[in-house]
Amino acid sequence: MAEADPGILTGLAQVPEVRVADSAALDAQLRVATAPFVVRGLVKEWPLVRAGLESGRTARDYLLRHRRDAQFTVAVGAPGDDGRLFYDAAMAMNFRTLRAKLPEIFAQIDATEGSVDAPPIYLASIDVHDFFQGLHEANHVDLGDRNCLASIWIGTRTRIAAHNDFPANLACVAAGRRRFTLFPPDQFRNLYLGPVDNTPAGRAVSMVDFHHPDFAAHPRFREALAHAQVVELEPGDALHIPSMWYHHVEGLEPFNILLNYWWREAPIWLGQPQDALNHAMLSVRDLPPEQKAHWRELFDHYVFDADASVTAHIPEGGRGILDPMTPEAASRIRSYLLRQLGR
Structure with a gap:
């Protein structure tokens, strides 16, 4: 998978880093945050992180030991699309959505890992409690009284177009590396959002290819970049993404795992x-x-x-x-x- 054009990322502001001594300090940071921040090594002691540091296969074996006997939803893209899960020329998705059990999915990743023409394989927003047993208990962040949805994201080298989410988000890298490029909510016009009903995963996404931006077609994207922040996360690192901040996400290694926690600052019974x-x-x-x-x-x-x-x-x-x-x-x-x- 090609790296992003260095000219695009050079000079972008880095996401600020903070230190937290314990869950109370993290809670205090989250309560006052109005912009993203990174906590390096927040979850470095997770067993899943330690497994991923050994190898991608060790991390997969760890997840298999905790899986429930269920059908998982997985996106499988085409080789040659640079790992980008997006639209095709006809504005249909450029990937297939399949259902399979986790050992079958991981067997396919095993078979193609390291291949230059491996298709992107991506399990997105899998509910940790519904699809795994004991994984949350052994690998989680204490977020106090927040009513969180815990999800796991598993995949090969992938690129996910810039989008935003209504809930606040704490994203923790458990294996591989991830690059996030983030934009404040007010930059939505400069990101050239696509359809709101025909989307890769339920949210309108930026139509700009961050690896090969077309500034003739998307001239205001230069203004968005002037407000962007970027960070590369290593295993054990965590990133807080406030509600409505746009984020472009890249899985940079042959195998990547992220666990994240979503919560609403507003009462859950309010409408969407x-x-x-x-x-x-x-x-x-x-x-x-x-x-x-x-x-x-x-x-x-x-x-x-x-x-x-x-x-x-x-x-x-x-x-x-x-x-x-x-x-x-x-x-x-x-x-x-x-x-x-x-x-």
Whole structure:
């Protein structure tokens, strides 16, 4: 797999590194962080990290000892695509999505490891608790009272297009090396995002090829690079990616493993903002300009600029969902929306 054009990465800001003495210090850093940071060696004592330092096969054997007897979803790309799991010329995916048990998948990796024309093989966002037994107990980060989703990412040399996630993220390299190139949320226009419904993994991705950027087609990408941060993570290192930060991810070794933890800073019972955006495209985007302008004002009034003036003239007890959201109110809204969308 070719390395990225050195001219693209040269001069980019490095992700800041912090030291944490214990889980309380990590918690304190996470609570105040508004930008990414790296903790070198945070999980270096994990048994999985030690296995990966011996070899990729040793790491695979370790995972096999903890696997559940289940079908895993795996993406298999084509040789010659530089490990990039992306779109083809017709905007279909350039990889196949298959189901197989972990020993079969790892046997294929064993058979092609080290080959220059090996196809990229990638298991993305596999739930650690559902698909492995004892793996979390032996290899995890204490994140206090956060309600985390723990996922594992396993693969050969791969490139994953820049995208963002709504939850906050702590990503821990357990084997191999990974390079992250990160961008603040406000750079989304300069990343030239693709479709929101036809995506490689559920989130709109940058259409820019980071190894071979076409600045004629994507001139604003230069501005995005001016705000970018980059880091290469070794086994045992961890990276915090705040909510909504865009990240381009490269697995740099023939075999790579990452465990990550996602959590929402907002209550879990709140809705997904992406659902609201999709519904606004359905219901608002193509209205006549004067109607759309009015709806923009209503969104500002009730959502983006909402303050006490929105409800001051309504008696307490009669404000309905204009009051601060509660789990019960969220459930009522969700039921109402489901009925309306089903009509």
